[in-house]
Amino acid sequence: MHLNSYLTAALTAALSLSTTVLAGGKHHPKNFYARNLKTISSIYNLTVFPNNVPIITNGPSAVPKGLFSANASGRVSPLGNFTGFEDSIEYFFALALTPNAPSFSVFTSAKVVSFSSGCENVAASVAYLETRVLNPNSTDNGKYLSTLKQVAFWRFDDDGAVLAYDAWIPNLNVWNFLARGEADITNPFVQQAFIQRICPTIQSLCTGANQQYADVPTCISSMTAKPFGNYDEVWGDNVACRTIHLILAGVRPDAHCPHVGPDGGMKCVNEPYNHGYFDDEELFGQPTGKTFVCPDKEEEHDPYRLELV
Structure with a gap:
């Protein structure tokens, strides 16, 4: 009886303390x-x-x-x-x-x-x-x-x-x-077919203040002079990047037409690897290694984090 009474009292006190802490602290979703x-x-x-x-x-x-x-x-x-x-x-x-x-x-x-x-x-x-x-x-x-x-x-x-x-x-x-x-984009004939197909679409989507090229032949000439690129490294001044942003231009031409233009509109540009893929603080607004780490795990995480040089 004494043991049961002790356990009951201890459990009641623990529940009371938990309720007090949760009520007074920050709300955390239970699930x-x-x-x-x-x-x-x-x-x-x-x-x-x-x-x-x-x-x-x-x-x-x-x-x-x-x-x-x-x-x-x-x-x-x-x-x-x-x-x-x-x-x-x-x-x-x-x-x-x-x-x-x-x-x-x-x-x-x-x-x-x-x-x-x-x-x-x-x-x-x-x-x-x-x-x-x-x-x-x-x-x-x-x-x-x-x-x-x-x-x-x-x-x-x-x-x-x-x-x-x-x-x-x-x-x-x-x-x-x-x-x-299954188009082989390393094939120059396939690359040219892509360019021949996307340039008329660019001209039809990007009009008025959003126009990027004087006409379709100018677009084709500009695109042909650029590397075609590939979809494992889209981020660059290449045709592959522009095929992606052409899709987006169909949704929001004022934002994305510049990206399919001759200078890439600050998107389809040759982004330095050491910046574009590691600009965490600029992109997320937090120091590198903080954004996707649970707060109560940071102390455990920090001693084992490898710093990039």
Whole structure:
């Protein structure tokens, strides 16, 4: 009886202390793991066709509340940095596939296959985006093409919206080959065919104050003089970078038409590797090594962190 009474009293005191600490301290979501997983899963689910269409058509107003902070910024290697809410949602949703010739490829499913969240503000994930043909008029309709993999670290604000992200798409060039028509972009004839196709589109999208080239022949001449590049190193003064930003120009021409122009508009430019991929403090507003580390883990983390020279 004495032991039971002691245990009961101790448990009551512990619960009382916990309640007092929680009530007087900062609010921490009880189920942040599930909340963060739901947010990330929802983001990737909106890349699946036709879930992405309303956002492509209507822009920021079509993005569900609570997914991205108004100040969201991040890096997606090998594509580049995306600063602000509109840049961020355009990367995730406007670049998601729609069924266009020649490949008619789309994301048909998006699964978060690996996930960890050790605190309410930080998570890490691996997502697989399955890519198939969507063309009811073709015998290839439904054919599996490939899977895009994205590895990402995430930081959430106090309301659970994504505030920062640092993501990587491995083997993007191979995926692009398999999923976008198996065009060998190392072949000069294929490169020229790309240029011949995108220049008329640039001229039709980028008009008035957004016009970048005098005419289609001028565009073709300018593009032909540049390296074509590849999709494992998109960030540069090359044609591959401009094919990415041409998609975005269809959504927000005033922002992205300069990026497909002759000088790259500060996006399709030769970004120094040592800056573009390591400008964490400038991009995230925190010292390197702080953004995607749980606060209570920093002391454990710091002694083992390798400093880049």
